[in-house]
Amino acid sequence: MAETAGGSESGAAGAAGAPRVVVIKESRVYRGPNYYSYEPAVHLVVDIQGLEESPTDLLPGFTEALLAILPGLHDHQCSRGHDGGFVERLLEGTWAGHVAEHVALELQRTAGHEITRGKTRSTGARGVYNVIYGYLDETVAMLAGRLAVRLVNDLVSRSDGTPPPDPDFDFEAEHESFLRTSQRVAFGPSTQAILEEAITRDIPWQRLNSGSLVQLGHGVHQRRIRATMTSITGSLAVDIASDKELTNRLLAAAGLPVPASEVVTSADEAVRQAHRIGFPVVVKPLDGNHGRGVAINLTTDDEVRAAFELAADESRRGYVLVESFITGKDYRVLVIGGNMVAIAERVPAHVIGDGIKSVTELVDETNADPRRGVGHEKVLTRILVNDAAVELVRAQGYEMTDVPPRGEMVKLALTGNMSTGGISIDRTFEAHPDNVDIAEEAARVVGLDIAGIDFLCPDITQPVRETGGAICEVNAAPGFRMHTHPTIGDPQYVAKPVVDLMFPPGSDSRIPIVAVTGTNGKTTTSRMIATIFKGIGRKVGMTSTDGVVIDDRLVIRADASGPKSARMVLQNPRVDFAVFEVARGGILREGLGYTSNDVAVVLNVAPDHLGLRGIDSVEQLAKVKQVIVEAVPKLGSAVLNADDELVANMRRACAGEIVWFSVKPNNRMIADHCRRGGKAVVLEPGELGDLIVLVHGRRRMPLAYTHLLPVTFGGKAMFNVQNAMAAAAAAYCAGAHLHDIRAGLRSFTPSYYSAPGRMNLTEVRGVKVIVDYCHNAPAMVALGDFVDRFFEDAPAMERPQRIGVIATAGDRRDQDMVDLGYQAAKHFDIMVVREDERLRGRKSGETAALIVQGAEAAQAEGARVKEIGVVLDEIESTRVAVERANPGDLVVICVDRARAVWDELQAIGKTAQAGAADE
Structure with missing residues (x-):
């Protein structure tokens, strides 16, 4: 059921006098595959403080009291693999965080949610644990986690004989409130039954509100349900069924047996109609449900009057139905x-x-x-x-x-x-x-389409027309x-x-999903894939750091590389193909937000965003990005960079096929892979240039020369060559024809209007200016390689300047900023160092100083840079860089606000043109 890593080794030497309570320091809900679990899960970061030195075997009476309150814990297997395994752990001694995990699971179980997935692991800090457990409903799961911690703390205080942290805590009352809340927010049994059937057929679903409105399927294939009403259910039919008098008339007109009835609006009228119809009668609201306000077998005027008042209170429009009472048993068909x-x-x-x-x-x-149980919980x-x-x-x-x-x-x-409180007998x-x-x-x-027919008759086994009913x-x-x-x-x-x-047998419920991740190049690769499938005629929904694009229309301008944006695309009824840029932040914050992706593309893994959300090493970062590979089904594909060792190692986590891409020739691993019938995209040098080749087993299919792809700048931008190869591999795996892949790659341009902030080239006053989001040292190495190649075709006598505007986000580690400056200094003659508008916890000038520190260190070692300046404002630094340049020079601007910088460059260009015209 669950596992724990036990206490940290430093536990015995813990600080004396620390409080003996569990504190929730952080909580998150993962709505899809995530860093800790393939399934949706709740993540609590708990600090058990002084309890680090007191496992359960050292807490007198704790285990007995816990099992008396929640006897269902006897069924928990834990890591032992048999019922009672968790009880064994309690008796042997386990830590409070682990106990809270199991209590949270058991509390969900008492609410009717059978969940057994969980694990507890030390964060590395003394007494601080990651508590992970699964859920069916996230609200119920979060409530269960909080109540579990309160219960553990209460039982610990009883064991110690110390005052409880919450003197007013009454578990029975809290548990009852928990069950009622669970019943209110969780799906009812009807909705749950439909969802369970959908899950068995691998039909994806997502909840659309806090009630029972649920979407089944993705994009163009979606259907919706609200309890047992479906998107096929006609609103007119629902209106008819809610009007009982109209229903009776239509059924009677069809020759079906119905009771005599009349609609009334007053108690006196109800009595008159009861006499006309003949006692006994039934009085009920005309538009009621669930049996509320229904009175049956009424035989006197006073009973009818009292029943009218009850029915009128339950009627939405004030109309009440009086009908003849049919004796017999109550059947629902x-x-x-x-x-x-x-x-x-x-x-x-x-x-x-x-x-x-x-x-x-x-x-x-x-x-x-x-x-x-309470409500529909059982x-x-x-x-x-x-x-x-x-x-x-x-x-x-x-x-x-x-x-x-x-x-x-x-x-x-x-x-x-x-x-x-009634019961049912299957007939x-x-x-x-x-x-x-x-x-x-x-x-x-x-x-x-879905109807509940209420029959009243003596015996359902006999014809109603003969027996009455x-x-x-x-x-x-x-x-x-x-x-x-x-x-x-x-x-x-x-x-x-x-x-x-x-979803009739054989129909689709899912749309193809391509997920793209990596430290650098995600947005460009995602846009290439989207361009290929747009050319085929697909209605592509794409998420990226630029926003959400539906069928080539930008519908939201924001950083949309997280799970919420992915769900937004999957909800759109026009989309029949999805391309998601998946950033590490969204995975750590909320998981993927969907269950699986048909194709996963991992471009590279390099140091970036380290030191955030518990990810302190590049190996941990690789595990985060590996989540999309783990989300590939057996019939899916993972497109992996064979030239990056961390990415290549992800092959072991993939249930589907592996497709390699590599710019390095004679890769033995790829050769063996293709010999066994595998797929790869490789780069083959030739007399006419480097050729991108798709290899599938023994077949070798040329795609395009790199210098013919606009995004590669004549083959000089090798990082975009890699991106194009990854996009080609992903498109092939997703079913695109070679002709469509070629056409898509050749038509994709790195202009500002098709890929803002991604290697956008313009000319201002004779100066070539490139705008790019480069913000970390690995990206600067790749960009610097391009800068070195940019002028390789220029005459030897010309020595154009290279000017770089360099910056990064303030939430990077100090060393990352120093490394960025160090790498930039190798490729630019002049560096203008700026800062982002949002400092992200840094003081003004602090980020720039660290970049300058790295640049000066490289300069001292003989790097190319000759001049290093600091202009903190982004727009002002853009002006300074362009002013320092002469015609024919190259200016590279590493941007944060790409649109503002682009607008400023266009304004400078127009001013220069106007000045030239005046002369």
């Missing part, structure tokens, strides 16, 4: 897609006398049934004793304190609704065929619980035909 799929006999909430116990005691005994609902129940018992000749005779049934509700295979035909015809008359209601969005979890009889798998309606 479930019709889906025009076919009967289940029948349940509904028995109202009741108790059976034993001649010993009172009615109250019998109710308590019935509610003690472990199958009964298969049965606890019987609620309210004023109406007391009056009903009194009408049967008993008080709540009376002892009914043995075998006597005492009803506590008039209707057989499960939500009021699916007992119904007479005529009755089944009547129910199916009723659903067709109303027009519902009628259809008393046709319900839209009928509940499934009575069919999926009958009290007596076999469960019926009614969710299957619902999912069949929305």
Whole structure:
């Protein structure tokens, strides 16, 4: 079930006097594959403080008290692999963080959420642990985690005999509140049944609101449900079903048996119609549901008047229906897609006398049934004793304190609704065929794809037309619980035909997803892939640091490389192909946000963003980026950079096929891979230039010469050569034809308007200016290589200057900033060092000083740089760099606000043109 790494080795030498309580320092919810787990999970960072020195075997009475409160912990296997494994760990001694994990899992279990996934690991800091556990509903899981910590702290204080940290803590009351909240926010049994069926078919889903509105499928294939209403359900049919009088008239016109009925708006009118129809009668709201406000078997004027008031309160429009009372048993016939799929006999909430116990005691005994819970949390609902129940018992000749005779049934509700404590008996295979035909015809008359037909008749096994009986209601969005979890009889798998309606066998529910990650080059590669599939005619949804693009239209301008943006694309009903740029920040913050990607592309892993969110080494960073590789299914592909050792090692984490790309010739690993029928994209030098070749087994398929691709600047930008190779491999894996791949790569240009901030080249006053987001040392090495190649074709007598505007974000480590300056100094004659507008916790000038420090160190070693200046403002540094340049020089601006810098460059150019015209 779960594992723990135990206490840290420094535990025995912990600080004396530290508080003996567990504190939640940080909490996160992962909504998809993540750094810690492939499944959705909650992550709590807890500090157990003084309890680091007190595992559970040193806490007197702790284990016994915990197991008495939550006996279900006996079933937890933990790392032992057998029931009782966690109890063994408690007795041997385990730490409070591990206990909190298991308690959180068990609390979810008490709410009906069967989850067993969890683990607890030390963060490396003394007493601080990562507690990871799975969930079905994130709100329930977070509440469970907080309640688990409070319970552990309370039990520790009892063990120590010290004052509890929360004197008002009452676990029973808190647990009851937790269960009620869980029932309110979690999916009901009907929605859950449909989702479980969808999951078994690998149909993805996502919740769209805090209620039961759920999307099944992605993009163009999506369908929606709200409980048991689907996107196929007609609104007109729902309106008809909610109007009981209209429903009765339509059914009667079709020759179906229905009770006589009339709509009334006053108590006096209800009495008159009751006399006209003939007693006994039923009074109920015209547009009610769940049996609320329904009174049956009324035989007097006073009963009708009282029932009218009750029904009117439950009616949304104030209309009340009076109809003839049909004697017999209450049956619910479930019709889906025009076919009967289940029948349940509904028995109202009741108790059976034993001649010993009172009615109250019998109710308590019935509610003690472990199958009964609050609301819909379990298969049965606890019987609620309210004023109406007391009056009903009194009408049967008993008080709540009376002892009914043995075998006597005492009803506590008039209707057989499960939500009021009723029970159900499965009668699916007992119904007479005529009755089944009547129910199916009723659903067709109303027009519902999913309908609950309420039959009242003496016996469902006999024809209703002969024995008497009628259809008393046709319900839209009928509940499934009575069919999926009958009290007596076999469960019926009614969710299957619902999912069949929305996704007929053989239909698609997913759209292809290509995920791209790496330290550098993610956005450019994502845009290349999107361009290829746009050329094929696909409606591409793309996320990147530039924003969310739907079918070539920028709908959100923001850093959209996280899971929320991915879900936004998957919700769009136009999208039939998705390309996601996946940044390490989103993975650490929330996970991927989706379950799997058909193609994962990992470009490179280099030191960047280290020291943030617990990622302190490049190896840990590689594990974060590896998440998209782990999310590749068996029939998917991972496109990996064979030239990067950290990326190449990710092959072991992929369940699908591996596709390599490499710019280095004669790679033995790739040769062996292709000899076995594998795929790779390689670079082959030739007389006409470097050729990108797609290799699939023995087949070698030329794609394009690098110098013919605009994004490579004549083959000089080797990092974009790599990006183009990765894009080609991803497109091939996703089903693109070679012709389409070639066309897409040749049409993709690094202009500001197609890829803002990615190697955008313009000319200002005769000076060539490149705008790029380069912000770390590895990117500067690649960019510097391009700068060195940029003038290789120029005449030897010309010595154009290279001017660089250099900066990085303030949340990088000091050493990363120094390294950036050191690398930049190797390639530029003049460096203008600036800072971003957002300093991210740094003081003004601090980031620039570290970059200058690195540049000066390189300069002292004989690097190319001759002049280093500091101009902190981004726009002002742009002006300074352009002014220092002469015609024919190259200025490279490492930007933060690409649009503002581009606009400034265009303004400088227009000013220069205007000045030239005046002369």
